[in-house]
Amino acid sequence: MIVDDHEIVRRGIAEIVDRAEDLKVVAEAATVSDALVRARLVNPDVMLVDLQLPDGTGIDLLRALKAEGSKALPIILTSFDDDTAVSEALQVGAKAFVLKSVRGNEIAEVVRQVADGQVLLDDRTITARKNDADDPTASLTPSERKVLVLIGDGLSNREIGEKLGVAEKTVKNHITSLLAKMGLQRRTQVAAWVAGQRAASWRTPRDN
Template identity: 35%
Template sequence: MNILVVDDHALFREGLAMVLRQLDPDARVQEAGTAAQARRVLATPPPPDLLLIDLALPDMDGLALLRELRGEGMDCPVAVVSASDEPALVRDALAAGAQTFIPKSTHSGDMLTGLRQVLAGRDWLPAPVRRALRQRETRQQPILTQRQADILALLCEGCSNGEISERLSISTHTVKFHLATLFRLLEARNRTECVARARALGLPQAPNQT
């Protein structure tokens, strides 16, 4: 098994490498302290079976790096490991393509349990993170107008602006206006994040096209 740990603190990387070898005593654990170093490692075969990445890298935001790597076709499981456990940050990491978000305060045994789930192809979050997400979602679920709800439902179906316009018999300008409002209400920066957050809140419903 090939594992890459990307974190700017050498002591943390070394400690994490020792924990990760409990997944596989023969695991090859490589380390990178910056996004640039991570890219150099990733450019050399074989590709990693698991990538663990911190968000606070000295040369690049970890989420930005993750988005770039996913955009370039990297398909290995990714665990974000961070000193922060803010729900908004967790949602951003999952929307960017991470399979799990593990606060650095997590017990090593729980981390190993979660990483085994991720390596088996399943998403996983520590129980405290799941609880925090549920509390935030319950507290901050936005109230949508019927038109906003209809557009959101079609967006979650994968419809383009033109398709939404046609199905709801409204102009594309109106679609764009409502999408901008939805992005603001759901704290999303793009369509992918908007869909991910809407589904997490249980918002998408069948559009009313009568």
């Protein structure tokens, strides 16, 4: 199954994959919502998923499918090389991470190898993921780190937006992203995490 909001890219990949005798495209989608519906219907073995979609991200889609018990093997397809994206992709079970600049015959080969159970990730990717496991904030952007601190200070989304000079919607987007990266579900969990970190840093041994 191919999920990409650019029809030309999607159709181009479909043509390449269908050209292979041992591969078949069973569905296409351009949005997260559409992809969720179609994936449930066709139960694909492998999914080529773009990171940037109109109503969310490929990570959002794969996380939702994983929660439903989908066995589809994800391949992340993107037009840029982003270490943060690689880390998030691994968290949702990505088996390969390929740039859209890859040659057509190579895409078919990646699909084939992932379908055969192979994981196509380089040493840099695996090392980055191990490092992230030690620090849940390792993959946060500078803006997300600022929002994290301000949540810990007890500021509302509106107050954070005013302090950083950005729209409240932007703050909400940052919070959604940092929650996903830290493996948390609610804003209150972020505040509790920050409080715990501050308590640990302030704690000193008692005098004898």
